[in-house]
Amino acid sequence: MQPTRLFRIFLVFALLGLGLSANAADRPLIGCDLALDQKILPAGSPQSVVIKVSLDVPVIPRETVRPPVNLALVFDRSGSMSGSKIEKARQAAIEALRRLGSGDLFSLVVYDHQVQTLVSAQSAANTEWIETQIRGIQPGGNTALFGAVGQGAAEVRRHVDQPYVHRVILLSDGLANVGPSAPEDLARLGAALLKEGISVTTIGIGTDFNEDLMTRLAARSDGNHYFVEDSRDLSRIFAAELGDVLSVAARRVVVEVECPAGIRPLRVIGREGRIRGNRVEIQMNQLYGGQEKFALIEVEVPASRSGQIMELATASCSYENALTARVEKSSARIQARFSVSQAEVREGADKAVQEAVVENE
Structure with a gap:
């Protein structure tokens, strides 16, 4: 049987194999989430912070018709x-x-x-x-x-x-x-x-x-x-x-992160990425069912006063849903708060993100 014919059959049964309702099928398959290594930043001085862009993929049932x-x-x-x-x-x-x-x-x-x-x-x-x-x-x-x-x-x-x-x-x-x-x-x-x-x-x-x-x-x-x-x-x-x-859920994945004026992307940690001005683009080939894949981006943040909340980035993830062949997109945004309290700053540390940075340096 030719691949194109196989793929047509695959498209017809993919959603049924996943057991998705019509409403669920309208939602992006891949979830996008942002986290910071430091959610509360010390006020009064410029600094760098690491943004973790997480892509969460649901487990694909074994009976689902998969792409060849x-x-x-x-x-x-x-x-x-x-x-x-x-x-x-x-x-x-x-x-x-x-x-x-x-x-x-x-x-x-x-x-x-x-x-x-x-x-x-x-x-x-x-x-x-x-x-x-x-x-x-x-x-x-x-x-x-x-x-x-x-x-x-x-x-x-x-x-x-x-x-x-x-x-x-x-x-x-x-x-x-x-x-x-x-x-x-x-x-x-x-x-x-x-x-x-x-x-x-x-x-x-x-x-x-x-x-x-x-x-x-x-x-x-x-x-x-x-x-x-x-x-x-x-x-x-x-x-x-x-x-x-055999459990690929998404292909041709592109993650784009855009920072507002004043926030400067410095580097992508642990994987290839392209920085152009205040935008970062990262390509991933495939995402697997049940996997969390992530990218780490270090950005420079200007000094700010205590109590201020600042938006640091907006991220979008576009990809081809391997189960439906449709192009889908999910997005998220992240903010940080500034404080003069050292105790608050310490409590604002995200150990999981910090460990990911160490492992990928």
């Missing part, structure tokens, strides 16, 4: 993967394949010092033949990681204009030592793929892989990053990742 997935698995077969690592990785890849449906696409790229496409993008229903290709993967030489991710993305790109959830999963236990290998190189690749609607999830095995490289590639493409010390945990990690991919 376009998945490329990029598999490290370098020499260091020999033994139980490659055996467990092959089994985890097969289990991941079996979680996909006939309407999903699957491709497989393997790499050592060379990059090879073993399975070009095709229906995941070809399970038996694809499993044979996976079982035949054997360890080889060095690690051409950059080229392998690029080739995996090329397989996904063949269908990027169709209504799939587009994802590359990179599995590696080593350092990139063939081709571009600096974390900055992979970060730029991730940012470029995000603009195409392709996210990269990275799975690092053992203790020898370049964590900075893998983390930045995933973060810049709005993917996930996992660390697996024991290859026996790979099946669990693949199950968790496929659980995310």
Whole structure:
């Protein structure tokens, strides 16, 4: 069945699968909320404050008809993967394949010092033949990681204009030592793929892989990053990742934050963002059911007198509802109050936001 026909069927039944009433269907699926690391600010001097923009996604019932997935698995077969690592990785890849449906696409790229496409993008229903290709993967030489991710993305790109959830999963236990290998190189690749609607999830095995490289590639493409010390945990990690991919609720997410005159955005913490004057724009590829995703923005606030309440920002989140294919929008605004009371200022601290800042610096 063609993807376009599948998607039409999907649109007809999506709302019924969610059990939504007509009134509920008119409300945005994704909630937008703003919080400050310091709700009450000391009066009398300029200062900076961090705004947390939270996007809350409802849990998607398992029986809901989901959008189809376009998945490329990029598999490290370098020499260091020999033994139980490659055996467990092959089994985890097969289990991941079996979680996909006939309407999903699957491709497989393997790499050592060379990059090879073993399975070009095709229906995941070809399970038996694809499993044979996976079982035949054997360890080889060095690690051409950059080229392998690029080739995996090329397989996904063949269908990027169709209504799939587009994802590359990179599995590696080593350092990139063939081709571009600096974390900055992979970060730029991730940012470029995000603009195409392709996210990269990275799975690092053992203790020898370049964590900075893998983390930045995933973060810049709005993917996930996992660390697996024991290859026996790979099946669990693949199950968790496929659980995310198969529960996408929103795509092409754009968060815009606008500050009034006098409030100056300084930086976006922990993710890519664009600052233009008093406006900030942040792109996210996908949101998953049951997930809270957030962005942190530091802004400069001018001095103000005690008792004054000042509006700091208005945020809007626009996205494509993956369950209905409609473009939706939600919004929120945030204010702060100023005080000369040190006790009030201390009580106005939001520990959860402050912890998020520390974790994402």
